[in-house]
Amino acid sequence: MSFGIALSGIDAAQAGLNVVSNNIANANTTGFKQSVTEYSDLYAGSQNGIAADAIGNGVQVAAVQQDFSQGSIETTGNNLNLAISGGGFFAVSSGGALSYTRSGDFSTNSDGLVVNPQGQVLQVYAPTTGGFNTSSTTNLQISAGDSAPVATQNVDFTLDLPANATVPTTAVFSPTDANSYNNSTTATVYDSLGAAHTATVFFAKTATANQWNAYLTVDGQAVGAAQPLTFSSSGAMTTPANGDISFGPYTPTTGAGPLAMNFNFSKTTQFGDAFAVSSIQQDGFTTGTLSGVNIDTAGIVEAQYTNGQSVQLGQVALAKFANAEGLAQLGNSDWEQTAASGQALYGQAGTAGLGQVESGSVEESNVDVTAQLVNMIQAQRAFQANAQMISTQNQITQTVIQIPTQA
Numbered sequence: 001m002s003f004g005i006a007l008s009g010i011d012a013a014q015a016g017l018n019v020v021s022n023n024i025a026n027a028n029t030t031g032f033k034q035s036v037t038e039y040s041d042l043y044a045g046s047q048n049g050i051a052a053d054a055i056g057n058g059v060q061v062a063a064v065q066q067d068f069s070q071g072s073i074e075t076t077g078n079n080l081n082l083a084i085s086g087g088g089f090f091a092v093s094s095g096g097a098l099s100y101t102r103s104g105d106f107s108t109n110s111d112g113l114v115v116n117p118q119g120q121v122l123q124v125y126a127p128t129t130g131g132f133n134t135s136s137t138t139n140l141q142i143s144a145g146d147s148a149p150v151a152t153q154n155v156d157f158t159l160d161l162p163a164n165a166t167v168p169t170t171a172v173f174s175p176t177d178a179n180s181y182n183n184s185t186t187a188t189v190y191d192s193l194g195a196a197h198t199a200t201v202f203f204a205k206t207a208t209a210n211q212w213n214a215y216l217t218v219d220g221q222a223v224g225a226a227q228p229l230t231f232s233s234s235g236a237m238t239t240p241a242n243g244d245i246s247f248g249p250y251t252p253t254t255g256a257g258p259l260a261m262n263f264n265f266s267k268t269t270q271f272g273d274a275f276a277v278s279s280i281q282q283d284g285f286t287t288g289t290l291s292g293v294n295i296d297t298a299g300i301v302e303a304q305y306t307n308g309q310s311v312q313l314g315q316v317a318l319a320k321f322a323n324a325e326g327l328a329q330l331g332n333s334d335w336e337q338t339a340a341s342g343q344a345l346y347g348q349a350g351t352a353g354l355g356q357v358e359s360g361s362v363e364e365s366n367v368d369v370t371a372q373l374v375n376m377i378q379a380q381r382a383f384q385a386n387a388q389m390i391s392t393q394n395q396i397t398q399t400v401i402q403i404p405t406q407a
Contacts (some may be wrong), residue, residue: 002393008058012039015061016379023367024376031103032331032365034372038063060061062267069325071102073358079293080106080114082122083363086355088318089335091137091344092120100319100344115139118332124314125348132315137346140301140314144290147305149194151259152284155187157201159277161212163235165205168401172392173204173226175217180204182212183275189218190284191256201263203229203275210270216247218259224248227379231270239368242266268315285309299349318354319344344381 016037026032039254040062043054068234073083082090082104089100099120106114106122114122121139125132161183170180183201202215210233213226224247237243243266247319249258267278288307295301298318321327326340337344349357 003390005056005058006062006386006389008042010383011390012059012061013379013383013386015064017376017383019064020372021227024369027367027369027372028334028364029365030105030362031101032367033069033071033102034067034365034367036058036065036067037061037283038065064326065364066106066325066329067205068102069366070363072364073361074364075361077360078107079295079359081360081362082106082295082316083361084252084318084349084355086353088320088347088349088354091123091317091319091346092116092334093123093139094118098123099330099334099336100327101332101334102363108142108275110263112142112144118334120334123286123317124299125317126314132348134317134346136350137317138314139242140316142290142313144305146300147288147290147307147309148309149190149287149307150262150284151192151257152189152282154262154264155189155280155282156200156264156267157185157277158184158279159265159269160232160272160275161203161268162273162275163270163271164273167205167207170377172294173202173213173215174202175202175215175220175222180391181215185277185280187280187282189259189261189282190286191252191254191259191338193252193254193256194286195252195254195256196286197252197259199261205273212270214245214263214265216263218250221250223250229265229268235270237265237268237270241264243268290311295357297356297358299347299357315348316357317346318349318357319346320354322354 015099017036019035023352039059042057043059045058068336069164073085075214083336084102089102090104093101102306103116106116109115118150123137124140125134165182169184170177181204182202183346184202186200191197196218200217204213206213212229213230215219215226218224227245228239229237229249232238245263245265249260251258284305286310288305290303291306292304293301294304301311301313302310304310321337321344322342323340326338328338329337349355349356
């Protein structure tokens with residue numbers, strides 16, 4: 001019997017050494033989670049139960065549990081490399097089959113899909129108006145296409161006209177005659193094809209107190225007629241009441257559609273003796289090419305373009321399980337759900353026990369090599385002790401066999 005007991009101890013110690021060996025081998029594997037060997041004792045049972053003086057039958061490996069504690073987060077500088085600081089898993093798809101991982105070594109393939117080294121596609125919530133569709137997940141894809149231009153529709157000015165200005169000496173306005181206006185300011189605007197144009201607004205004081213005329217040229221061409229600006233005795237604008245002026249459409253020579261721009265002067269004042277422009281803002285922009293991808297701690301993925309625009313591509317979907325230790329290991333730092341783990345519960349980063357997403361980083365293996373070496377020594381001693389037990393039992397058996405019988 002003792003041979004069998006010692007043999008079970010050797011088998012258990014060998015299993016422990018195998019687990020330690022696998023942990024150490026994966027000490028540098030991104031997203032790897034170490035395993036822990038759990039043992040249980042063995043007793044022979046019968047219909048009447050176990051006797052009070054029963055001797056155990058040895059030991060067995062009860063389970064090899066996975067340790068999902070947090071690994072160290074290492075900065076990589078690649079924005080598509082992701083790590084989870086806290087609980088949860090990335091969901092990845094291979095032909096529609098979902099698996100789960102803590103390894104965030106992602107990059108783009110030839111189709112613009114964000115994939116891991118195994119070609120599995122990162123799953124995200126698709127963007128909707130004002131948020132994301134959290135009812136289902138989809139593949140994250142980054143298009144290399146251009147950001148379409150948008151024609152300027154509104155131009156807002158914040159400026160001050162000098163209250164002590166005099167009427168220009170030339171009565172008829174001409175953009176080429178500096179004596180026909182007092183001041184001017186310029187804004188860059190864009191047509192529907194993304195071409196830039198120079199819009200210049202000229203201001204000419206009239207003979208009427210607190211009144212000015214505004215003129216517009218685009219690329220040096222006069223647009224529309226003069227528009228009056230009137231101020232109160234305290235310097236606040238009174239006409240137009242809402243500050244909006246439309247000089248009329250301008251038709252570019254680029255083949256783009258007419259530019260119908262609204263100019264807002266509601267923040268214009270008439271104070272002091274100096275012309276001052278505080279800000280000019282317009283809502284058009286030219287064509288943009290992809291300049292980068294930004295992913296924030298909530299997992300929101302934004303494509304950024306050279307025209308200053310950004311587009312939300314999705315939000316990284318994280319998954320958690322009622323019993324993560326019940327997940328089945330697939331290799332490549334991948335797991336799949338089982339009956340023991342329960343169904344995947346999806347959520348957004350930073351909510352419901354899910355961690356935050358760290359862009360430009362990956363999670364390292366959680367293997368503590370020093371601790372594993374200690375476990376190796378313990379397993380080795382257990383192996384040697386059980387082997388010695390077999391050797392001792394063998395000697396006892398030999399002694400019994402060699403006892404001479406009485407004549």
